[in-house]
Amino acid sequence: MSRFTEEQNLFRQSYRKFLETEIAPNMDKWREAGIVDRSAFKKAGDLGFLMIWPEEKYGGMGDSDFRYEQIIIEETARVGCHEWFNTLHSRLVGTYFERFGTEEQKERFLPKCVSGDTILAIAMTEPGAGSDLAGMRSTAVDAGDHYVLNGSKTYISNGLNADVVIVAAKVGSASERHSMVLLIVERGMEGFERGRNLKKMGMPGQDTAELFFHDVKVPKANVLGVAGRGFYQLMEGLAEERLISAVGTSSNARRAFDLTRAYCMDRKLFGKTLADQQNTQFRMAEMDAEIDLIQVYVDHCVKALNEGRLNANMAAKAKMLASEIEWKMLDLGVQLHGGAGFMDEFPISRMFTDARINRILAGSSEVMRLIIGRDVFSNRYSSMLD
Known part of the structure; x- marks a missing residue:
């Protein structure tokens, strides 16, 4: 059964087209400028792609299903536009108004956040x-x-x-x-x-x-x-922040896999393609399995978030594993590209340096291990299968 509804799949197609026509063609010049132009937020807002969850009276769709944001994150990773931090605006910061804002604050800020006139x-x-x-x-x-x-x-x-x-x-x-x-x-x-x-x-x-x-x-x-109570309000949003990271890093790992697979099928070494070499097959088989497995767990966490069951331990596991698998795949991708992997003209090179932050932001892998470890040895411990 599909992870997404028919309506969500149509949303994905529309959002993919938007990225391919309005965002991806501009990324190189925005990288050169060191900042994404504000017009990106405004164009996304005009088409209803910036914020999905706010009620219609604030300009949104009124649908809190996180799978819409999952689609946005996955598609943004697919075309290599992750430097446009639209999800930071839309879901990570914006939902603080939903959780803690007064009605006056929601009326004052949310409509312009939805339209892209205000960036968060x-x-x-x-x-x-x-x-x-x-x-x-x-x-x-x-x-x-x-x-x-x-x-x-x-x-x-x-x-x-x-x-x-x-x-x-x-x-x-x-x-x-x-x-x-x-x-x-x-x-x-x-x-x-x-x-x-x-x-x-x-x-x-x-x-x-x-x-x-x-x-x-x-x-x-x-x-x-x-x-x-600000500290506890911040803690309340951390599980979702870490899930956002896990969705992005698992999607980026799959993109790195696809790019590396295509390169290996084309690049020849000693009369064979890299894809014909047993070492390449074994290493890529391992990564294919790991990326598929983390995707299953990320989907499990998305379902848990939608049902109000996502906790700090689950989110820490997703964040830690997804970012570590992403890094493992990117390191392998650069290695299998050989000298080309060190050249900026090949996407795998830029992906490698861009992704190094992902084992740090939203809580480092070491902090995630602390959170998970404390839960393992607590009286409230239970596994995913319990």
């Missing part, structure tokens, strides 16, 4: 606080009808493009490590400044920036959720 980002990471969010130093001081925000953030995706940034900051005393607030910071607020577009190992087309906050007055109307 989230700012958690600091120079001394990545996976350990409790170590952040940005502060928000209650000043009556507003908060005064001070601090800095780094490695923020969509950092230059974003019009609205959800910023996490400490409230209360220094001893209250988990007392945080999520603030909706808007472009143009006095004291909100952006640093440089950071140079990265890969993904040059994705704008990744430093953000600075100097006595930024954020009105209480821009508090997202409950002040003091």
Whole structure:
């Protein structure tokens, strides 16, 4: 039975055409510029491809089925347009408004997010606080009808493009490590400044920036959720964030496999194609099996998310395994391409450097192992088959 409904398959066809005509042809110039043009978000919004889940009164389809986002992620990976962080905007950040936003906030922000007029980002990471969010130093001081925000953030995706940034900051005393607030910071607020577009190992087309906050007055109307509960609100979204990563990395692994397979069937060595060599067959057979198996588990997690059953342990397993399998496939892909794999003109080369971040972002593989390991030795442990 298909993973997707007939309506979703039609959506896939339409979205694939959109990517092939509007996004993929522009990626090289956007990589050169170091940023995806804002028009990409606007064009996607105009066609209903940017946000699916918001209710119709906010401009969306009102369908919360994560499989629509799965299609978007899979197709974006298929054509090599992952540097356009549309899912960060649409599903990772946007759903914070659904979970914690007031009706006034939803009415104020969601329609323009759906249309692509407003681009979203989230700012958690600091120079001394990545996976350990409790170590952040940005502060928000209650000043009556507003908060005064001070601090800095780094490695923020969509950092230059974003019009609205959800910023996490400490409230209360220094001893209250988990007392945080999520603030909706808007472009143009006095004291909100952006640093440089950071140079990265890969993904040059994705704008990744430093953000600075100097006595930024954020009105209480821009508090997202409950002040003091920000840490737990962030934790609530992490499982879905890690599933988003797993969908993308498993899809990228399959693309790397397909590219490598095609190259091996064409490239000749000692009078035979690489595909005729037993070593190539064995290594590629192993990867084909591993990619298929992680796809099954990712689909299982998508179903669990739709049913409200996805937990931190399941998402950590998906995120860790998918990113590790992706890296294994990309390393093999470069190796089987030989010298060509080192050349930027071959997609496998760019994919290799772009993907190195995937075992770090949304929680490193080491942190995922910690989460899984703690669950293994807890009283609540149960396997997928229980």
